[in-house]
Amino acid sequence: MYQVVPGGAGGTITDVIPKQKHTKDTRPLVGAGVIGLLLVIAAVTAWCYYIASLRKAELLKTQLLDLNKDGYIIRNQGGSIVFRMDFRSGTLDLDSCSKEEEILRCGRTTDRKLKFFIKTVRPKDTVQCYRVRWEELVPDIPVEHAMTYKFAHWYGGAVSAIQHWPISLSGQQAPKPFVTSDIYSNRDEFGGILESYWLSSNATAIKINNSVPFHLGWNDTEKTMYFQARYHDTPFKPNLGEAPCAELSYRVCVGSDVTSIHKYMVRRYFNKPYKVPAKVMFEHPLWSTWALHKRDIDQEKLLTYAANIRKYSFNCSHLELDDRYTKHYGDFEFDPVKFPNASEMFQKLKSDGFLVSLWIHPFVNYDSENFHNLVERGLFVREPTGRLPALVHWWNGIGGILDFTNPEARDWFASQLRSLRSKYGVSSFKFDAGETNYLPWKFSTKNHIRDPSFFTRRYTEMALHYNDRAELRSGYQSQNISCFFRPVDRDSVWGYELGLKSLIPTVLTISILGYQFILPDMIGGNAYLNHTSGERALPDKELYIRWLELSAFMPSMQFSIPPWEYGNEVVEIARKYTAIHESIVAPRVLELAGEVLDTGDPIIRPLWWIATGDETAYKIDSQFLIGDDLMVAPVLEPGKQERDIYLPAGHWRSYKGERFDIKEALHLTDYPVDLDEIAYFVWV
Numbered sequence: 001m002y003q004v005v006p007g008g009a010g011g012t013i014t015d016v017i018p019k020q021k022h023t024k025d026t027r028p029l030v031g032a033g034v035i036g037l038l039l040v041i042a043a044v045t046a047w048c049y050y051i052a053s054l055r056k057a058e059l060l061k062t063q064l065l066d067l068n069k070d071g072y073i074i075r076n077q078g079g080s081i082v083f084r085m086d087f088r089s090g091t092l093d094l095d096s097c098s099k100e101e102e103i104l105r106c107g108r109t110t111d112r113k114l115k116f117f118i119k120t121v122r123p124k125d126t127v128q129c130y131r132v133r134w135e136e137l138v139p140d141i142p143v144e145h146a147m148t149y150k151f152a153h154w155y156g157g158a159v160s161a162i163q164h165w166p167i168s169l170s171g172q173q174a175p176k177p178f179v180t181s182d183i184y185s186n187r188d189e190f191g192g193i194l195e196s197y198w199l200s201s202n203a204t205a206i207k208i209n210n211s212v213p214f215h216l217g218w219n220d221t222e223k224t225m226y227f228q229a230r231y232h233d234t235p236f237k238p239n240l241g242e243a244p245c246a247e248l249s250y251r252v253c254v255g256s257d258v259t260s261i262h263k264y265m266v267r268r269y270f271n272k273p274y275k276v277p278a279k280v281m282f283e284h285p286l287w288s289t290w291a292l293h294k295r296d297i298d299q300e301k302l303l304t305y306a307a308n309i310r311k312y313s314f315n316c317s318h319l320e321l322d323d324r325y326t327k328h329y330g331d332f333e334f335d336p337v338k339f340p341n342a343s344e345m346f347q348k349l350k351s352d353g354f355l356v357s358l359w360i361h362p363f364v365n366y367d368s369e370n371f372h373n374l375v376e377r378g379l380f381v382r383e384p385t386g387r388l389p390a391l392v393h394w395w396n397g398i399g400g401i402l403d404f405t406n407p408e409a410r411d412w413f414a415s416q417l418r419s420l421r422s423k424y425g426v427s428s429f430k431f432d433a434g435e436t437n438y439l440p441w442k443f444s445t446k447n448h449i450r451d452p453s454f455f456t457r458r459y460t461e462m463a464l465h466y467n468d469r470a471e472l473r474s475g476y477q478s479q480n481i482s483c484f485f486r487p488v489d490r491d492s493v494w495g496y497e498l499g500l501k502s503l504i505p506t507v508l509t510i511s512i513l514g515y516q517f518i519l520p521d522m523i524g525g526n527a528y529l530n531h532t533s534g535e536r537a538l539p540d541k542e543l544y545i546r547w548l549e550l551s552a553f554m555p556s557m558q559f560s561i562p563p564w565e566y567g568n569e570v571v572e573i574a575r576k577y578t579a580i581h582e583s584i585v586a587p588r589v590l591e592l593a594g595e596v597l598d599t600g601d602p603i604i605r606p607l608w609w610i611a612t613g614d615e616t617a618y619k620i621d622s623q624f625l626i627g628d629d630l631m632v633a634p635v636l637e638p639g640k641q642e643r644d645i646y647l648p649a650g651h652w653r654s655y656k657g658e659r660f661d662i663k664e665a666l667h668l669t670d671y672p673v674d675l676d677e678i679a680y681f682v683w684v
Contacts, residue, residue, distance in 0.1 A: 142230035150223035159191030165505035175217035175228035192474035290322035291560035330364030365399035404458035406446035428469035492525030492539035511602035552577035629683035
């Protein structure tokens with residue numbers, strides 16, 4: 001019993017209900033209550049965290065793009081993933097991210113500050129674009145993003161020695177400078193015509209900004225392309241006075257189909273030609289001395305070559321006098337031994353109706369009479385300190401390479417070309433080389449350039465005054481030079497490595513990169529002794545005929561090994577296809593060439609251009625379209641007089657007169673094509 005103390009004097013003692021002590025039997029109930037309370041608190045905390053996560057997830061969405069700490073994905077309108085990019089140079093700290101209307105910004109990775117944003121742009125109803133930029137604030141830290149390419153077929157980038165359509169990557173390659181190179185001499189590098197643009201079959205395109213010190217790598221096992229920006233161990237340089245802080249910036253655009261998204265990208269991001277080259281370049285073949293005579297050309301051989309063109313009744317847009325007509329490389333005067341009467345020779349050719357172009361290049365060898373003068377004037381590319389000219393090794397020796405960022409060097413080079421035109425009546429020039437692999441790894445120029453490939457651009461500008469008939473083999477942001485661009489030399493073989501099979505994939509790639517006036521190199525290849533199938537260093541006869549047939553359906557034709565070397569049969573086939581080129585192909589190509597000035601659309605088009613919903617069309621590399629209404633299917637295999645043909649849905653008439661009215665694509669198996677034929681179909 002407990003007692004209550006009386007409240008005053010004289011009070012009495014009162015009994016009360018006793019208060020029980022806690023026993024061992026009641027303590028678990030208290031513990032359960034505490035645990036329950038903790039569970040309630042945990043549940044409330046989890047709910048709050050979940051709500052916050054939902055808000056953060058919603059914050060990191062913009063239109064059809066979802067951002068996370070390791071990368072982002074883009075979906076199409078149907079909800080399917082069409083693009084995935086992973087961050088390999090850091091993990092975003094999502095707590096540093098914010099959203100302002102259509103811009104997602106982040107200020108940190110997990111270990112450093114940076115500037116990162118993705119901005120959504122909707123330029124038209126059928127196109128959704130995203131501007132992405134990752135900028136490092138600390139020097140010499142590379143930025144690397146990894147694009148997954150397993151979702152679709154991809155096209156674009158650069159020409160290559162082994163050319164496939166769509167792109168086929170093999171093995172693993174650490175990111176290396178994405179710059180122009182001579183792939184005949186350096187077959188593992190990127191080619192001489194190059195743009196940082198790729199397009200996929202699921203209507204997605206990516207364009208790397210031109211300001212990026214861009215390096216490209218890949219991993220075929222992971223189906224990943226590595227897009228990297230860096231300033232260390234590279235020929236790229238930051239702007240003068242700027243710290244070497246890397247920035248990777250690019251645009252990703254998604255459209256309704258592959259053709260429409262490419263049209264949008266070309267109109268928005270590519271230069272376009274401002275004029276069409278000379279009409280006769282599209283109508284009549286060009287005749288070069290190179291594959292036939294190599295460096296052994298002389299006055300007598302050139303005149304004989306011209307006489308035979310007339311003898312065998314062929315047309316000629318112009319004669320191209322190739323290598324070694326000067327005594328030394330870097331001279332701009334004819335070798336008096338090989339060309340004892342150069343002026344009379346040009347007069348003779350002119351009277352016979354021939355225009356002549358000359359092979360030129362950016363090199364001046366040390367034994368040229370011009371070398372010492374140019375050294376004293378400082379007109380060569382120089383070593384990094386800028387004190388001495390840089391000697392370079394190219395396929396014809398050792399010398400300096402003119403610095404085309406230097407106005408004085410450009411003026412000197414232009415004056416040599418004007419002198420040749422004035423003295424001999426030279427019609428134009430074949431501008432050879434121009435790739436950055438002929439620059440030293442480290443170099444300096446009169447005017448600072450961040451991107452080595454800008455040197456290529458400056459060299460191609462020298463062709464502007466001659467672009468009616470000029471020819472270039474390298475190009476970077478050079479679509480507006482408005483002359484013919486030629487893929488690097490082909491070998492006289494059938495395969496994909498600089499052979500006949502590489503021709504269509506190469507032309508399609510160049511077209512997708514915005515270069516539409518294409519000269520597909522010499523019929524039959526260059527007949528190099530170590531890369532030729534045939535006797536007497538002549539290309540194999542069957543190879544030559546199939547090459548001739550394919551070339552007849554290209555924007556321009558170029559002979560060097562002449563058809564009369566093979567006898568009357570091949571002469572007749574050559575006459576047949578030069579006539580087809582002039583009467584059927586050239587009029588359509590010239591019509592499309594005029595449209596290029598406004599649209600930039602390809603003249604030579606892939607089959608998916610008119611069959612965007614057909615998976616088969618995305619993989620065909622042995623057929624092509626001229627415009628939308630002429631489809632060509634050459635034979636590209638030795639010993640074959642038939643081939644399988646994919647015919648897109650529509651109304652077609654074959655060269656044999658057959659009519660095909662089909663609502664779905666049709667596969668013609670073992671379609672007969674004789675040796676003197678090429679299969680082509682016209683839209684009715």
